[in-house]
Each structure stands twice: as C-alpha cells, then as structure tokens.
Amino acid sequence: MSDYRIGDISKQLGLTADTLRYYEKIGLLQNIHRTASGTRIYNDKNISRLKFIQRAQKMNFTLAEIKDLLQMREDPQHARAEVRELSHRKLAEIEIHLQDLTTLRNELTLLVNLCTGSENGCPIIEGIEEGVKKTNKRPRNKLSR
Amino acid sequence: MHTPDNTINIEIFSAPGCSKCGKAFQLVEAVLKEPGNESVNLRRVNIVDELDYAVNLGIRATPGIVINGVLVFTAMPDTKTLRKAIQSRQALIKQE
Numbered sequence: 001m002s003d004y005r006i007g008d009i010s011k012q013l014g015l016t017a018d019t020l021r022y023y024e025k026i027g028l029l030q031n032i033h034r035t036a037s038g039t040r041i042y043n044d045k046n047i048s049r050l051k052f053i054q055r056a057q058k059m060n061f062t063l064a065e066i067k068d069l070l071q072m073r074e075d076p077q078h079a080r081a082e083v084r085e086l087s088h089r090k091l092a093e094i095e096i097h098l099q100d101l102t103t104l105r106n107e108l109t110l111l112v113n114l115c116t117g118s119e120n121g122c123p124i125i126e127g128i129e130e131g132v133k134k135t136n137k138r139p140r141n142k143l144s145r
Numbered sequence: 146m147h148t149p150d151n152t153i154n155i156e157i158f159s160a161p162g163c164s165k166c167g168k169a170f171q172l173v174e175a176v177l178k179e180p181g182n183e184s185v186n187l188r189r190v191n192i193v194d195e196l197d198y199a200v201n202l203g204i205r206a207t208p209g210i211v212i213n214g215v216l217v218f219t220a221m222p223d224t225k226t227l228r229k230a231i232q233s234r235q236a237l238i239k240q241e
Contacts, residue, residue, distance in 0.1 A: 103200060106200045106203075106205065109205050110192070110196075110204060110205050113205055113206040113207075114163070114192070114206070
C-alpha cells in the first residue's frame with residue numbers, strides 16, 4: 001500500500017488541501033495517519049473513499065448522506081436500518097438517472113449518426129431548431145405570463 | 146404487436162438530408178403493391194418530429210424500418226429480404 005501526501009492527493013483527485021482537511025474534520029475521512037511532524041499521510045484506502053465521495057457528489061448526494069453511505073461501505077453487515085434504507089433510496093435514484101442517461105446517449109447517438117450521414121451539415125439539428133423557433137413564436141396564453 | 150384487424154403496419158424512419166430514405170420508401174412502396182400486401186399500411190416518420198418515438202424503438206440511424214412496432218431493418222434491405230420479412234409476419238398472423 002502506497003503513502004501519499006496531501007499535495008499528491010490534491011493533484012490526483014483535483015481536490016484542494018482545504019477540502020481534504022474539511023472532509024477529515026466532518027468525519028468523511030477518518031484515521032488519517034500523521035508523521036511525527038504532523039504531516040498527513042494518505043493511503044490507497046483513503047483514495048478509494050475519496051473517489052466514492054466524488055462520485056456521490058456528482059449524483060448530488062449531500063455530505064451528510066455520503067457520510068452515512070460511507071458507514072455502509074465500511075461495514076455493510078452492521079449498518080443501521082436507516083442507513084440501509086438510505087442506500088436503497090439512493091440506488092433507486094441512480095437507476096432512474098442511469099435510465100435518463102441511457103436515453104440521452106441513444107438520442108445523441110441518433111443525432112450524431114444523422115449528422116455524419118448527411119452531406120449538407122446537420123439538417124436534423126437545424127430541423128429541431130426550426131421546431132423550437134416555431135414553438136417560441138406561439139402566442140402566450142394568460143396562464144404562462 | 147399488430148392491429149386487431151390483423152393488418153401489418155410498416156414505418157419508415159427518415160430524416161432531412163437522408164438520401165437513402167427516399168429510396169427505402171420507394172422500395173417498400175413497390176413491394177406493397179405486390180398481390181397479398183393489400184392490408185399492409187405504410188407510414189413515413191420524420192425523426193425530427195418524433196424523436197422520442199424513434200429512440201424508444203431503437204432507431205440509431207436512417208433509414209430504419211419498423212414492422213408492427215419492432216425495428217426490423219437498420220439499413221435499407223434488398224427487395225427479397227423485405228418481402229420475406231413481410232411474409233413471415235403475415236404467416237404469424239394467420240397462425241394466431
């Protein structure tokens with residue numbers, strides 16, 4: 001297992017030193033080893049934990065939720081009932097997000113293929129833009145004001 | 146998936162600027178004029194107008210040919226293959 005200083009982690013994961021210290025303060029990172037002079041030393045397990053935090057943040061999980069999920073990650077068998085419940089809820093959110101992403105990917109694949117196959121620029125995008133313009137030109141009804 | 150009166154529905158998915166789409170439409174039209182295909186409906190779908198529908202059916206490029214709600218051809222088929230695809234669905238309907 002390798003040892004890393006705060007600057008290494010910062011560079012590798014794109015997190016500031018302040019963020020790393022804050023994560024430790026609020027308990028997202030625990031038992032960070034220190035040298036005799038007080039320098040923080042991180043290991044691969046800490047990196048794995050930090051990557052988990054980053055992934056969860058990309059899904060807009062709060063730091064409090066992430067802290068609970070980290071407990072589950074550390075010791076799944078002994079996680080509290082509410083943490084297990086939270087994990088189930090977050091899993092359901094991810095599944096929905098994944099479906100949305102898959103649909104978006106399929107849609108963009110189709111659009112890119114249509115653009116590639118066309119000799120005159122990207123007529124389908126132009127067609128969609130025309131449709132949007134037409135929609136925007138429609139008179140507003142009273143409720144939409 | 147077919148309509149209650151046992152007709153077959155063919156949808157050709159095309160887009161502006163797709164040169165092969167017109168040819169695909171002509172090909173399907175020609176096959177549908179052949180005897181025995183009187184109850185086959187044909188519809189041309191502009192992907193720009195029905196993008197969600199196209200994506201849900203699995204269309205990723207044009208032309209796409211859907212028969213009774215199933216994407217059967219992801220490129221222009223030859224006449225023989227198209228004829229065979231229609232006939233196999235007609236046979237299935239007769240069996241039911």
